[in-house]
Amino acid sequence: MDGIIPLWKEKGKTSHDCVMELRRICQTKKVGHTGTLDPEVEGVLPICINQATKIVPFLTDTKKTYQAQVTLGYTTDTEDSTGETITKKPVNEMISEQEINTVLQSFVGNITQVVPLYSAVKVNGRKLYEYARNNIPVNRPSRQVWIESITYIPNTIKADNGLFHFSFEVNCSKGTYIRTLCVDLGEALGYPAHMSALVRTKTGGFSQEHAVTIAEVKEKKAQNELSRLLFPISYGVKHLARYEVDRETSLKVANGQKLPKPTSIATDKPFRVEYQDNLLAIYQKHPNNENEIKPVRVFQ
Known part of the structure; x- marks a missing residue:
C-alpha cells in the first residue's frame, strides 16, 4: 500500500x-x-x-494556504495565544477594512522574517526554544520567505475590551511563520499583536x-x-516539471542511471520523469557534469 x-x-x-x-x-x-x-x-x-x-x-x-486570526492589543513570547504576555497597548479605535487591506498588500512578495524564539530552528547546535526555556539570550536568525497573496476575510473584524481581531488568508512559501506575520502586521498597524487562531487549508x-x-x-x-x-x-509531485521518456530510456531510469541533459525542460529544479504517464523517478541536474542529469528518487 x-x-x-x-x-x-x-x-x-x-x-x-x-x-x-x-x-x-x-x-x-x-x-x-x-x-x-x-x-x-x-x-x-x-x-x-x-x-x-x-x-x-x-x-x-x-506553497501553503492558511487562514489566520490576528489579535491586536498585546504580544506574547510565543507570538501566539499560548504564550506569556510581553507588551500591551489597548486598541481604542476602529481600524477600517481599507486600512487593513492596504497593510496586507504591503506584505506581498519577498519579505524578511525573524525566526520566532519558540521554534525548532537551531543556533549553534541548539534549538531556539531551548534557549527560551532556559532564559538564555540568543540572536535569532532571519530568513526570506515569499508571500504570493494575502487578503482580508470579510466580516471578521471584532473589537472588545481593548482588543481588535481580524482574519486573513495567505498563500505563501514553505517556511513562512504565520505567527510572525501576525506580529509584523500588528506592528505595521501600530499595535502589539499575536496570532490567535490558525488553519491550514491547502498544501x-x-x-x-x-x-x-x-x-x-x-x-x-x-x-x-x-x-x-x-x-x-x-x-504529490504534480507541481514538479514533467519529462516524458521513451521505453528504452525508461529502462535506464528504472536502473537509476544518469541521462543526457534534456533540452525540452528546465533542469534548475528537480523534475519528474514519466513513461506513458507513469511516474518513474525524480531527477535533477548533475552537480559535476552540466550535460547530465541524475536520479534523486527512483520508484519501483
Missing part, C-alpha cells in the same frame, strides 16, 4: 502524533508527514505511506476538501477500504 493520505490534523495533536497513529493503522513504519503543524493548529497535513515517503521533501517544499495540491480525519481513516480500515483514501504518489 503506497500513496498519500491527506489528513485533517485536529487541534490537540502534534504532527508526530498523527504519524504514530497512522503507523499503527496502516501497520507500517514507513510513514512520514509533509510539514509540521503546531498542536493548537488544525488543517491539511498530507501523510506519505511506504514508497510515497520518498517524496516527502518535494511535497514539503510546496501543494491537497486542499481541505480532500482531507480526512483520523476517525475516518480508522473507519475505512475497519471496512477494509483504506486504500480508497490513498492518493497516488504522482499526485
Whole structure:
C-alpha cells in the first residue's frame, strides 16, 4: 500500500502524533508527514505511506494556504495565544477594512522574517526554544520567505475590551511563520499583536476538501477500504516539471542511471520523469557534469 493520505490534523495533536497513529493503522513504519503543524493548529497535513515517503521533501517544499486570526492589543513570547504576555497597548479605535487591506498588500512578495524564539530552528547546535526555556539570550536568525497573496476575510473584524481581531488568508512559501506575520502586521498597524487562531487549508495540491480525519481513516480500515483514501504518489509531485521518456530510456531510469541533459525542460529544479504517464523517478541536474542529469528518487 503506497500513496498519500491527506489528513485533517485536529487541534490537540502534534504532527508526530498523527504519524504514530497512522503507523499503527496502516501497520507500517514507513510513514512520514509533509510539514509540521503546531498542536493548537488544525488543517491539511498530507501523510506519505511506504514508497510515497520518498517524496516527502518535494511535497514539503510546496506553497501553503492558511487562514489566520490576528489579535491586536498585546504580544506574547510565543507570538501566539499560548504564550506569556510581553507588551500591551489597548486598541481604542476602529481600524477600517481599507486600512487593513492596504497593510496586507504591503506584505506581498519577498519579505524578511525573524525566526520566532519558540521554534525548532537551531543556533549553534541548539534549538531556539531551548534557549527560551532556559532564559538564555540568543540572536535569532532571519530568513526570506515569499508571500504570493494575502487578503482580508470579510466580516471578521471584532473589537472588545481593548482588543481588535481580524482574519486573513495567505498563500505563501514553505517556511513562512504565520505567527510572525501576525506580529509584523500588528506592528505595521501600530499595535502589539499575536496570532490567535490558525488553519491550514491547502498544501501543494491537497486542499481541505480532500482531507480526512483520523476517525475516518480508522473507519475505512475497519471496512477494509483504506486504500480508497490513498492518493497516488504522482499526485504529490504534480507541481514538479514533467519529462516524458521513451521505453528504452525508461529502462535506464528504472536502473537509476544518469541521462543526457534534456533540452525540452528546465533542469534548475528537480523534475519528474514519466513513461506513458507513469511516474518513474525524480531527477535533477548533475552537480559535476552540466550535460547530465541524475536520479534523486527512483520508484519501483
